[in-house]
Amino acid sequence: MKAVVLEERGEAGLRVGAFDDPRPRAGEAVMKVKAGAINRIDLYMRDSGKGITHELPMVLGVDGAGEIVEAPKESALKSGDPVILYPMAYCGRCPACIRGDHPNCIRFDICGETRHGTFAEYIAMPEKCYVPMPDGLDWQAAAALPVAYLTAWRMMFGKDPLRPFETVLIMGVGGGVSAACLQMAKMIGATAIVTSSTGEKLKRARQLGADHGINYRDDPVARQVMELTAGRGVDMVIDNVGEASWKESLRSVRAGGRIVTCGATTGGHPSADIQRLFARQIAIYGSTLGSMDEFRQLLDVAARGAIAPVIDQSFAMDDIASGFGRMERSEQRGKLVVDITA
Numbered sequence: 145m146k147a148v149v150l151e152e153r154g155e156a157g158l159r160v161g162a163f164d165d166p167r168p169r170a171g172e173a174v175m176k177v178k179a180g181a182i183n184r185i186d187l188y189m190r191d192s193g194k195g196i197t198h199e200l201p202m203v204l205g206v207d208g209a210g211e212i213v214e215a216p217k218e219s220a221l222k223s224g225d226p227v228i229l230y231p232m233a234y235c236g237r238c239p240a241c242i243r244g245d246h247p248n249c250i251r252f253d254i255c256g257e258t259r260h261g262t263f264a265e266y267i268a269m270p271e272k273c274y275v276p277m278p279d280g281l282d283w284q285a286a287a288a289l290p291v292a293y294l295t296a297w298r299m300m301f302g303k304d305p306l307r308p309f310e311t312v313l314i315m316g317v318g319g320g321v322s323a324a325c326l327q328m329a330k331m332i333g334a335t336a337i338v339t340s341s342t343g344e345k346l347k348r349a350r351q352l353g354a355d356h357g358i359n360y361r362d363d364p365v366a367r368q369v370m371e372l373t374a375g376r377g378v379d380m381v382i383d384n385v386g387e388a389s390w391k392e393s394l395r396s397v398r399a400g401g402r403i404v405t406c407g408a409t410t411g412g413h414p415s416a417d418i419q420r421l422f423a424r425q426i427a428i429y430g431s432t433l434g435s436m437d438e439f440r441q442l443l444d445v446a447a448r449g450a451i452a453p454v455i456d457q458s459f460a461m462d463d464i465a466s467g468f469g470r471m472e473r474s475e476q477r478g479k480l481v482v483d484i485t486a
């Protein structure tokens with residue numbers, strides 16, 4: 145089959161070409177991939193992969209949607225079924241899995257990270273990872289959902305859900321997860337404030353429903369947030385920028401509010417400001433992907449048309465380097481998808 149294969153670290157280690165077809169193990173089904181989507185983690189795998197157990201060469205790609213071509217005998221899946229892939233092969237037996245908290249599975253195995261990924265004509269994953277694709281979604285929209293939208297869903301509605309009467313501050317609205325968080329905030333009628341360094345990105349965010357746009361180059365974010373909220377601060381901050389925005393996140397959240405993070409693009413070691421944390425009783429928690437339950441909730445909402453993924457551009461596998469470059473330069477305005485059929 146044709147695949148995007150990482151042979152060694154770095155841009156030069158990426159090869160698009162022939163790779164062995166997947167050999168499904170017991171309980172696994174094979175999907176013919178129609179579309180994938182690019183995520184920051186793909187760049188991390190390309191350049192470092194540190195802390196993630198895997199061997200090279202490996203097929204990259206965490207997001208994918210397509211058609212079942214081979215399923216176990218007793219499976220409810222049938223050849224030709226359109227499906228979306230839940231990218232995490234969870235064990236189903238550990239304490240986290242028993243709680244239904246799949247992202248904390250102790251034996252998790254994520255495609256494109258610890259096993260072969262979706263940027264290929266075929267992929268084999270446990271049959272429980274394939275969820276029926278809702279009507280009305282095309283392949284590219286479906287492939288854009290799992291990582292960015294599921295991550296956003298758990299951040300917004302997981303541990304301490306955003307409520308309709310609350311205000312959320314979303315740091316750096318250009319990225320896929322941030323755009324998804326904005327859409328979800330507006331879906332429930334909450335007030336959304338977004339930040340960016342460019343007027344053009346803020347304008348696009350307003351088109352997606354943002355109530356206020358803050359250009360962080362103009363004035364410190366927290367100062368602008370306090371003006372917009374009559375000195376109260378926001379109820380929730382979504383921050384996957386990290387070091388560069390952390391101080392402003394801590395200063396923008398109201399006493400008793402929460403900061404949710406799913407990434408640290410600009411670095412992972414900002415000042416903790418512990419005095420502010422306890423004095424103002426601020427909660428900080430991390431989030432990554434989402435549980436199977438959360439995935440089904442997200443797909444239900446997508447099936448109702450309440451959330452439609454924002455697609456920036458589509459790339460053929462042969463042109464994957466251009467897609468990676470666009471993400472690296474943070475030029476994307478929504479999801480970068482990969483057309484596996486091209």
Ligand SMILES: [Zn+2]
Nearest residue numbers: 235238241249
């Ligand atoms: Zn488990």
